[in-house]
Amino acid sequence: MQHRQAVRVAVITTAAALSMGTLAACSGDGDGESTTLNVTLANHVWTDIITEKIPEFEEQSGLDVVVTQLSEDQLVDNYKVKLNAGSTDVDVMMYRPLQVGKLFGQSGYFADITEQVNGAEDWNWDDFQAGPVGLTTYEDQIVGVPMITESEMLYYRTDLLEEAGLEVPTTMAELEEAARTIKEENEGTAGIVMRSQASAAVTQFSGFLYSFGGTWIDDDGNSAIDSPEAQEAYAYYGGLLHDYGPDQISTDMSWPEAAAIFAQGDAGFWIDASSLYENVYNPENSQVGDQVGFAPFPEGPAGSQPYNVAAWALGINSASENQENAWEFIQWATSPEMTLDIQTEGVPSARTSVWEDPEGTASFPEDLAAAIATNGENGVGQDRPLVVGVAEAREIVGAPIVAAITGEDAAAAATQANEQFQALLESEE
Amino acid sequence: MTSTSTHGVPMAERLSLWANRNRKWLFAAPAMVFTFLLICIPIGWTLYLSLTDAKGSVRRPADFIGIENYVEVLTDTDRFWPAVGRTGLFTFGALALELILGMAIALLLWRSFRGQRWVRVSILLPFVATPVAIAMMWRLIFEPNIGFANRVLSWVGLPAQPWLADPGMTLPTLIFIDVWEFTPMVAIILLAGLSTLPDDPDEAARIDGAGVWQRFWYITLPLLKPVVLVAVLLRAIDALKTFDLLYVTKGQGGGSFHEAETLNIYVYGLSFKYNDFGVASAVLILFFLMILAVMWILTFRRKGAKL
Numbered sequence: 001m002q003h004r005q006a007v008r009v010a011v012i013t014t015a016a017a018l019s020m021g022t023l024a025a026c027s028g029d030g031d032g033e034s035t036t037l038n039v040t041l042a043n044h045v046w047t048d049i050i051t052e053k054i055p056e057f058e059e060q061s062g063l064d065v066v067v068t069q070l071s072e073d074q075l076v077d078n079y080k081v082k083l084n085a086g087s088t089d090v091d092v093m094m095y096r097p098l099q100v101g102k103l104f105g106q107s108g109y110f111a112d113i114t115e116q117v118n119g120a121e122d123w124n125w126d127d128f129q130a131g132p133v134g135l136t137t138y139e140d141q142i143v144g145v146p147m148i149t150e151s152e153m154l155y156y157r158t159d160l161l162e163e164a165g166l167e168v169p170t171t172m173a174e175l176e177e178a179a180r181t182i183k184e185e186n187e188g189t190a191g192i193v194m195r196s197q198a199s200a201a202v203t204q205f206s207g208f209l210y211s212f213g214g215t216w217i218d219d220d221g222n223s224a225i226d227s228p229e230a231q232e233a234y235a236y237y238g239g240l241l242h243d244y245g246p247d248q249i250s251t252d253m254s255w256p257e258a259a260a261i262f263a264q265g266d267a268g269f270w271i272d273a274s275s276l277y278e279n280v281y282n283p284e285n286s287q288v289g290d291q292v293g294f295a296p297f298p299e300g301p302a303g304s305q306p307y308n309v310a311a312w313a314l315g316i317n318s319a320s321e322n323q324e325n326a327w328e329f330i331q332w333a334t335s336p337e338m339t340l341d342i343q344t345e346g347v348p349s350a351r352t353s354v355w356e357d358p359e360g361t362a363s364f365p366e367d368l369a370a371a372i373a374t375n376g377e378n379g380v381g382q383d384r385p386l387v388v389g390v391a392e393a394r395e396i397v398g399a400p401i402v403a404a405i406t407g408e409d410a411a412a413a414a415t416q417a418n419e420q421f422q423a424l425l426e427s428e429e
Numbered sequence: 430m431t432s433t434s435t436h437g438v439p440m441a442e443r444l445s446l447w448a449n450r451n452r453k454w455l456f457a458a459p460a461m462v463f464t465f466l467l468i469c470i471p472i473g474w475t476l477y478l479s480l481t482d483a484k485g486s487v488r489r490p491a492d493f494i495g496i497e498n499y500v501e502v503l504t505d506t507d508r509f510w511p512a513v514g515r516t517g518l519f520t521f522g523a524l525a526l527e528l529i530l531g532m533a534i535a536l537l538l539w540r541s542f543r544g545q546r547w548v549r550v551s552i553l554l555p556f557v558a559t560p561v562a563i564a565m566m567w568r569l570i571f572e573p574n575i576g577f578a579n580r581v582l583s584w585v586g587l588p589a590q591p592w593l594a595d596p597g598m599t600l601p602t603l604i605f606i607d608v609w610e611f612t613p614m615v616a617i618i619l620l621a622g623l624s625t626l627p628d629d630p631d632e633a634a635r636i637d638g639a640g641v642w643q644r645f646w647y648i649t650l651p652l653l654k655p656v657v658l659v660a661v662l663l664r665a666i667d668a669l670k671t672f673d674l675l676y677v678t679k680g681q682g683g684g685s686f687h688e689a690e691t692l693n694i695y696v697y698g699l700s701f702k703y704n705d706f707g708v709a710s711a712v713l714i715l716f717f718l719m720i721l722a723v724m725w726i727l728t729f730r731r732k733g734a735k736l
Contacts, residue, residue, distance in 0.1 A: 073681070077701050084487050103704065107486035198685040248573030250594030251685040264575060388485065391702035395682060402685040
């Protein structure tokens with residue numbers, strides 16, 4: 001008897017506790033817009049600049065902006081937890097269209113802002129570059145405003161090239177030759193350093209893939225990563241690092257590790273995103289800051305085809321109860337004046353007018369601005385397979401890169417990866 | 430205003446009688462509710478998810494697919510079983526070394542000597558530092574090109590090692606870091622146990638002419654057995670679910686070849702990177718059962734030890 005009563009007590013107490021919780025949850029802000037705007041941003045130079053200016057926005061809008069700033073990995077995890085739970089405490093979200101655009105679009109996490117962007121006349125939606133806009137559009141709905149672009153950049157050491165009597169390489173063959181010469185002539189210095197971790201390397205490998213004439217997915221939606229062109233690209237990328245990379249080649253390098261080796265003066269070349277130039281150019285971060293040169297991506301058999309993409313965009317959480325204010329914030333943060341302002345501090349934007357304005361490129365090192373412009377003309381608008389399961393796809397298509405780096409047979413690895421990638425594509429149909 | 434019941438006893442009195450009779454339940458109720466809310470509901474939800482094909486977002490409708498996820502996981506020789514193997518290897522390797530070293534340190538500190546307090550404090554240092562910071566530090570030390578570890582080797586005239594960069598060397602290196610970090614904890618637990626032991630048996634054995642090693646093996650160790658089991662239990666559970674060290678040093682997926690992918694890292698990747706919530710939940714339930722089994726074996730052995 002006692003036992004049964006105890007169970008009853010437990011049940012009643014639980015029910016009471018649960019209903020209290022529900023009541024508390026319901027007595028929230030109620031409906032309508034709140035004056036507190038929750039903005040989640042990634043660690044980025046853009047974020048540093050915008051957070052300094054937010055008080056101005058608060059003053060003119062009367063809103064109270066709460067910024068949550070996270071590193072890229074934590075940012076995505078944070079979104080996944082909160083958006084999965086349908087949380088309302090994310091209003092504006094900074095996101096990578098290439099990495100999560102399809103997944104979030106498919107899951108219905110984005111608010112449709114087509115009307116807002118087309119209705120804002122002075123703000124001028126038509127000013128945004130077509131490639132980036134394509135990436136922030138999901139099934140004909142505009143879901144994000146791109147604010148940062150990046151392209152694939154060849155960073156080199158002016159002093160090492162000069163000592164070796166070399167010209168800046170413009171083709172893949174010249175790049176390989178220059179890397180070999182630098183490694184041979186400088187004890188302990190690598191010819192070239194690039195990303196070597198399977199999924200991190202995928203984005204930097206994409207430019208090689210395109211320039212060798214390859215592609216991730218063919219026109220019929222099938223995997224194309226074991227085409228002869230792709231195999232050649234895999235072998236070339238891996239061979240560069242295997243033959244002319246750092247002595248102890250690790251397969252764990254993403255951009256921070258590669259940038260660190262280059263900034264320490266331990267490598268002749270480094271290939272990575274244009275937006276990272278501060279890490280090796282700024283004397284505060286780099287021992288070789290005044291000896292860094294920038295060049296457009298070298299030409300392969302299919303020409304020079306680096307990625308040129310919208311790296312980051314601002315979107316609105318579809319579950320947010322504060323969407324009008326969220327749009328107001330996005331409009332303010334991506335206005336033509338603000339974009340110009342931020343680009344003069346060194347963040348490449350997605351607005352055509354800003355790139356056409358001499359003031360917009362004045363702050364960049366001259367050869368960097370020129371290389372970005374050249375990349376922009378030749379660029380491809382994606383740097384990874386555009387699927388829903390990007391993370392999984394990157395691990396699959398990145399495996400042959402690592403195989404090639406460690407001196408294994410890239411072609412065999414590509415064939416194996418091709419099967420897995422094909423299976424992934426079919427599972428998403 | 431007291432409503433009376435059919436027996437004519439005031440309601441308030443009946444209530445207090447009832448409360449009195451059931452006080453042990455009443456007092457435990459908040460804790461029980463708390464446990465239910467924070468442990469049983471999440472585990473139940475995970476169990477439910479593991480039987481569905483939830484993918485992409487849990488807000489999208491998912492179908493009930495029975496034990497399909499479990500079949501898929503248990504037949505996966507590509508990622509799941511290697512992860513189980515690595516989890517076991519990492520846990521067992523780290524635990525064995527930590528026990529031997531911890532015991533040695535505890536025995537050294539058992540008898541008082543000058544400067545003992547300083548030694549105790551300095552031994553505790555690795556254990557009180559933040560795990561993520563420790564992992565970052567070792568990652569820098571073991572960086573193959575510019576790290577401190579290879580510089581030390583070159584001073585001694587030894588060739589540079591790839592350390593964490595080499596798939597074959599990754600797990601041993603990680604075990605080394607774990608041993609460095611958690612041996613102090615084991616040592617402190619064992620030392621606490623040692624300091625409660627009676628002196629008489631040891632003394633009696635010495636008078637009977639037993640050597641140092643014999644006295645340790647036949648007297649100290651058997652007496653210390655319950656404490657050793659506590660240390661093993663605590664460390665084993667902790668080592669099984671190591672995440673921070675592995676994630677910080679090798680990143681998601683445990684490196685390019687998944688060389689450091691233990692079950693915990695695998696599940697994290699499944700749910701946060703692949704958004705494959707059904708399969709991730711199935712792995713979690715299996716992992717949960719494994720930990721329960723390990724705990725049961727250890728506690729069962731402990732009861733056996735008392736017989």
